[in-house]
Amino acid sequence: MSENLDDNYARAYNTRVGFGARPALILIDFAHAYFDPDCSLYAGVDDALASALRVREAAHAAGIPVILTEVRYQQNGIDGGRFFEKATPLKAFVKGAPTAEFAKGLVPRDDEFVITKQYPSAFFGTSLSSTLTAAGIDSVILTGLTTSGCVRATCIDAVSYGFRTAVVAEACGDRHPGPHEANLFDMNAKYADVVSETETLTFLGAKLAA
Template sequence: MKIGFGERPALLVIDVINAFTNPQLMLGANLDDEIEAMKPLLDAAHASDLPVIFSTVIYDDADLKDAGIWAFKQKGVVTLRGDSDNVKVDPRLDFRKTDSLLVKKYASCFFGTDLVARLVSQRIDTLILVGCTTSGCVRASAVDAVQNGFRPMVVREAVGDRSAAAHEQSLFDLNAKYADVVSLAETLDYLASFTSHSPS
């Protein structure tokens, strides 16, 4: 069964930062195709003045205390220090001053952040999810989205993972239980309805 798109969407660009898009780094992968798929979604959201929220992961404590227990499990968090270019949005994406930047410490964009308040204040009912990684932060954010009463729409072509197997399994599981896994084409068609209503 599908949840379906709602009436007031926001685009959530999850962790498309240099630490995750540079294959030479510990947490990185080649996400060239996924980034290309994100570009028309950003263009459509910007054209209609829809909310666009980028997320990043930043640790400021010198000893990574603000990474908590996760630092024991995931050694790659050392690449996410706040004074590094690794935590900046990949420059291939059109990150505008009118967009929001959400700083988080853990997988979900909802955990320990003010995301719910931001969305509720704008009466958002639909979250279009793109970014990385499918099996990590995208999955965690989609599950939390539906648990908080939002419609999570995961755009298949615009999410990526270091593991192809984990990517496919996560998309299957999300679509079965927590979200709608939607195509780039149908998402752009949905966003086009807002563009047609926006002032020229």
């Protein structure tokens, strides 16, 4: 087709839903594995972590709940099922592996909720949805790794569970720009508002001022 991609999608998908009144921030799988050049999951995503940490500080200042996710498997990977079988680099997340720990600069705070998961979505097989609902949360702001994997899966489940969903573009990363940009584009079209760090910080600043 000769039609411009943005013009083509705008005819069908061109809606913004906004941040919501009571958001929570989720930092998805910022594990050391993605920052270790010797690990097969290395993605060189330092800028994404730096952006997520800035958003995290703004969220705390505004009194917005902050949730971190981590991936952990038993040594034999049996709790990872077919996902562990298919995606062999997931061995980086077995219990005790240094690559499974949070990335340098990201230390969970006492007032942050940590979700341990075995599958791509932060919602699948966890208490996340019920925790957010019980807290009166109506929306989520997503950051994390990787854009084409666990961020996307969490995004789709978030909207499926009825949460308005925003994805902070600069605070997400992937091992290659192609999957990163393609998935941001598709999430923005169908499931979420893909927003900038600046837009997110402005929103959180307004929550603080209120």
